[in-house]
Amino acid sequence: MAKVLVVEDEPAIAESIAYFLRRDGFAATVATTLAAAEREIDKADLIILDLMLPDGSGFDLIGQARRSAARAAIIVLSSRDGEADRVAALETGADDYVTKPFSPREIVARVRAVLRRAARPSPSAAAPTPLPLVVDEATRRAYVSGQKVDLTRVEFDLLACMLAAPGRVFTRAQLIDRVWGDGFAITDRTIDSHVKGLRKKVVEAGGDADLIETVRGVGYRVADKPGPAEGGG
The missing domain is CATH 1.10.10.10 (Winged helix-like DNA-binding domain superfamily/Winged helix DNA-binding domain)
Structure with missing residues (x-):
C-alpha cells in the first residue's frame, strides 16, 4: 500500500484528497504545516504539496525531499498557473504540477500515474520477469x-x-x-x-x-x- 503525504493547510481540501486516496487503497496522511510535513517526509512514497504554507514555502520541502534517501515522488498543488511557476516547481524536483481548482479524482489519477513512472526500473536495473x-x-x-x-x-x-x-x-x-x-x-x-x-x-x-x-x-x-x-x- 503506497503511502501518500498530503501537505495542505486548507482542511477541506486536504481531507477531501485524503478521503479519495484512502477510498482508492492508498494510505494517506495529512500535514497542514511545513514543520509537520518535514517529520513525515521519510515515510512517504509520494507527497502532494501545496506551495503556499503558513510557516514556509513548499519549495523548501521539495529540496529536502530530493536530498532525502527515501526520494518520494512529488505532485505540486498551486493556485498559480503561470508557466514560470510550473517550470520552477518541475526544475526544483517536482514530478507533476496541478493548478487549483481541481477534482480529487484527478489527483488520485495523477498519483497513480506518477507512482507508475517512479516504479519503472532504470535501464541499468535488472529487468523483472515479464508477465504473460x-x-x-x-x-x-x-x-x-x-x-x-x-x-x-x-x-x-x-x-x-x-x-x-x-x-x-x-x-x-x-x-x-x-x-x-x-x-x-x-x-x-x-x-x-x-x-x-x-x-x-x-x-x-x-x-x-x-x-x-x-x-x-x-x-x-x-x-x-x-x-x-x-x-x-
Whole structure:
C-alpha cells in the first residue's frame, strides 16, 4: 500500500484528497504545516504539496525531499498557473504540477500515474520477469504470451486496470469506479461475470487461469507471479 503525504493547510481540501486516496487503497496522511510535513517526509512514497504554507514555502520541502534517501515522488498543488511557476516547481524536483481548482479524482489519477513512472526500473536495473499478460492501451489490444486475445471493452478495461498494479487486490467497488465511473448501478455479480469471461478467454489463448486470481470476500488481482489462486469464480 503506497503511502501518500498530503501537505495542505486548507482542511477541506486536504481531507477531501485524503478521503479519495484512502477510498482508492492508498494510505494517506495529512500535514497542514511545513514543520509537520518535514517529520513525515521519510515515510512517504509520494507527497502532494501545496506551495503556499503558513510557516514556509513548499519549495523548501521539495529540496529536502530530493536530498532525502527515501526520494518520494512529488505532485505540486498551486493556485498559480503561470508557466514560470510550473517550470520552477518541475526544475526544483517536482514530478507533476496541478493548478487549483481541481477534482480529487484527478489527483488520485495523477498519483497513480506518477507512482507508475517512479516504479519503472532504470535501464541499468535488472529487468523483472515479464508477465504473460500484456495490454497495449493505445491500440486496445491484449496478448497472452504473444497470442492476441479478443476482449470486450469492459474485459479490456478490467484487465488494463489490474495490470497497472500486478499483485495488488482491487475490490469490486474500485473496479466499478475505474471501469464504469460514477452514476452506474453495477452489481458485484456483474463484475464477477465479466471477470469470469476474461479469465476464460485468457485460458483459451493458452494462459493459466491463475493469472487472474479471485481473493475471496475482497476482489480480484493479476498475479505478479503465476501461482495457486485464492478461490475460484
